[in-house]
Amino acid sequence: MSVRTVLTALAAAAMVVTGLGVTAPAQAAACNGYVGLTFDDGPSGNTPALLNALRQNGLRATMFNQGQYAAANPGQVAAQVSAGMWVANHSYTHPHLTQLGAAQIESEISRTQQAIANAGGGTPRLFRPPYGETNSTVQSIASRYGLRQIIWDVDSQDWNNASVDAIVAANARLTNGQIILMHDWPANTRAAIPRIAQTLAGKNLCAGMISPQTGRAVAPS
Numbered sequence: 740m741s742v743r744t745v746l747t748a749l750a751a752a753a754m755v756v757t758g759l760g761v762t763a764p765a766q767a768a769a770c771n772g773y774v775g776l777t778f779d780d781g782p783s784g785n786t787p788a789l790l791n792a793l794r795q796n797g798l799r800a801t802m803f804n805q806g807q808y809a810a811a812n813p814g815q816v817a818a819q820v821s822a823g824m825w826v827a828n829h830s831y832t833h834p835h836l837t838q839l840g841a842a843q844i845e846s847e848i849s850r851t852q853q854a855i856a857n858a859g860g861g862t863p864r865l866f867r868p869p870y871g872e873t874n875s876t877v878q879s880i881a882s883r884y885g886l887r888q889i890i891w892d893v894d895s896q897d898w899n900n901a902s903v904d905a906i907v908a909a910n911a912r913l914t915n916g917q918i919i920l921m922h923d924w925p926a927n928t929r930a931a932i933p934r935i936a937q938t939l940a941g942k943n944l945c946a947g948m949i950s951p952q953t954g955r956a957v958a959p960s
Contacts, residue, residue, distance in 0.1 A: 790822040827864075
């Protein structure tokens with residue numbers, strides 16, 4: 740074996756070890772609990788950058804997609820799944836559902852289920868009503884589609900021009916099982932991702948999935 744061959748083999752081995760060094764700590768870290776990171780209103784042109792930020796920082800999240808955007812950006816729905824995210828239903832056009840009749844509510848939910856499935860996102864099991872507005876009719880129709888309604892415990896206020904510092908601080912308030920509201924589009928949210936990862940790691944909290952059974956964040960299955 741030539742010296743060059745040996746050096747090439749060693750370099751390749753170093754790359755493998757380095758790769759393990761990047762990913763293994765996040766996987767092996769002690770999780771004293773799990774939190775649900777959620778991002779509403781995608782997919783959009785901002786989705787690739789958001790997914791890159793999440794992946795680079797070892798975070799997984801639930802993406803509450805609008806059906807109209809899933810239909811318009813099917814490739815981004817597939818990208819969400821490929822990045823290890825969970826895809827969920829956030830209505831088709833983001834209306835105030837409590838102001839609509841039952842047939843309109845059902846249309847908003849059913850069309851989104853279909854749009855996400857058609858785009859490769861699977862059949863959602865979680866549903867977030869726009870603005871967090873719900874009533875017994877909304878809940879009943881969501882249940883008929885096998886959907887668990889998910890609101891949130893902490894609002895990052897990123898939709899209200901919250902600063903990066905404020906978004907990080909909101910995530911710092913999360914405790915085991917809790918869920919935070921964030922959005923697909925704010926630049927400050929993307930910029931906050933590395934510090935969110937550091938903050939959660941400092942509390943031995945891991946980014947988990949939201950259980951369709953309990954509606955709480957749990958270990959990914």
